[in-house]
Amino acid sequence: DIVMTQSPDSLAVSLGERATINCKSSQTVLYSSNNKEYLAWYQQKPGQPPKLIIYWASTRESGVPDRFSGSGSGTHFTLTISSLQAEDVAVYYCQQYYTTPYTFGQGTKLEIK
Amino acid sequence: QVQLQQSGPGLVKPSQTLSLTCVISGDSVSSNSAAWNWIRQSPSRGLEWLGRTYYRSKWYFDYAVSVKSRITINADTSKNQFSLQLNSVTPEDTAVYYCVRAPELNWFDPWGQGSLVTVSS
Numbered sequence: 001d002i003v004m005t006q007s008p009d010s011l012a013v014s015l016g017e018r019a020t021i022n023c024k025s026s027q028t029v030l031y032s033s034n035n036k037e038y039l040a041w042y043q044q045k046p047g048q049p050p051k052l053i054i055y056w057a058s059t060r061e062s063g064v065p066d067r068f069s070g071s072g073s074g075t076h077f078t079l080t081i082s083s084l085q086a087e088d089v090a091v092y093y094c095q096q097y098y099t100t101p102y103t104f105g106q107g108t109k110l111e112i113k
Numbered sequence: 114q115v116q117l118q119q120s121g122p123g124l125v126k127p128s129q130t131l132s133l134t135c136v137i138s139g140d141s142v143s144s145n146s147a148a149w150n151w152i153r154q155s156p157s158r159g160l161e162w163l164g165r166t167y168y169r170s171k172w173y174f175d176y177a178v179s180v181k182s183r184i185t186i187n188a189d190t191s192k193n194q195f196s197l198q199l200n201s202v203t204p205e206d207t208a209v210y211y212c213v214r215a216p217e218l219n220w221f222d223p224w225g226q227g228s229l230v231t232v233s234s
Contacts, residue, residue, distance in 0.1 A: 038219070040219075040220040040221070042221075049211055049224035049225065049226065049227050050160070050221070050224060051224075052220055052221065052222040052223075055219065055220040061222070093160060095160075095220070095221070097215070097218070097219050097220055097221075100162070100165075100175050100177075101162050101177045101178070102150075102162040102221075103162065104159060104160040104161075104162075106159050107159065107160075
C-alpha cells in the first residue's frame with residue numbers, strides 16, 4: 001500500500017497569513033504515460049464529509065477560492081492557503097488515487113492563531 | 114449535480130452484519146465514467162477506503178485487503194443505488210461510513226452525508 005504522511009499534524013496561523021501543509025507518499029503517484037500526479041486534497045469541517053478542493057495535485061475544484069493552491073510532484077506535495085480566512089479552519093487530507101487501495105494522509109488540523 | 118443519500122442502521126451487534134445503502138441522484142450507478150465507493154472514518158484508523166464497484170461493459174468490484182473476507186458491495190440498477198455489507202463486525206468497525214463517487218476512477222467527489230455506525234451489544 002502507498003503510505004501518505006502529512007506534516008505537520010496541526011498548524012496555527014494568523015488570519016491573512018500563509019498556511020502550508022505537506023504531504024509525502026511512500027512511492028511515486030506520477031503516471032508517466034500521461035504525466036499526471038494522482039494526488040488530491042480535501043477539506044473537512046466538523047460534522048461534514050470531506051470536500052474535494054484540489055485534484056491532479058494542482059487543479060482547483062470548481063468553486064474553490066483561488067487562495068488555495070496545490071503543488072509538488074513525485075512523492076512530495078504541498079497545499080498552500082495564501083491568506084488564511086476564518087472559514088478555512090478545518091482538517092485537511094491528502095489522498096492518492098494512483099492505485100488501490102486508495103490511501104489518505106492522517107490529516108492536518110488548521111486553526112487560527 | 115450528483116447527490117448521494119445514505120441510509121441504514123446506526124447500531125449493529127458484534128458478529129452481525131452491517132448494511133448501508135446509498136441512493137444516487139444526478140448520475141447512474143451503471144455509468145461508464147464513474148466508480149462507486151465506500152469509505153469509513155474513525156479516530157483510530159483515519160479515512161479508510163473499503164471498496165468500490167463500477168461498470169465498464171461488465172461489473173467490477175475491488176475491495177481493501179483489510180476487509181476483503183467480510184465485505185460485499187452491490188449495485189442495484191433498478192433503484193439506482195449501491196450498498197455495503199460488512200459481515201462479522203466487531204467494535205473496531207465502529208466508524209462513520211461514507212458512500213462516495215469517483216469520476217473516471219479518480220478522486221472522490223461528491224461524498225454522501227455519512228452514517229455513524231456503532232458496533233455494540
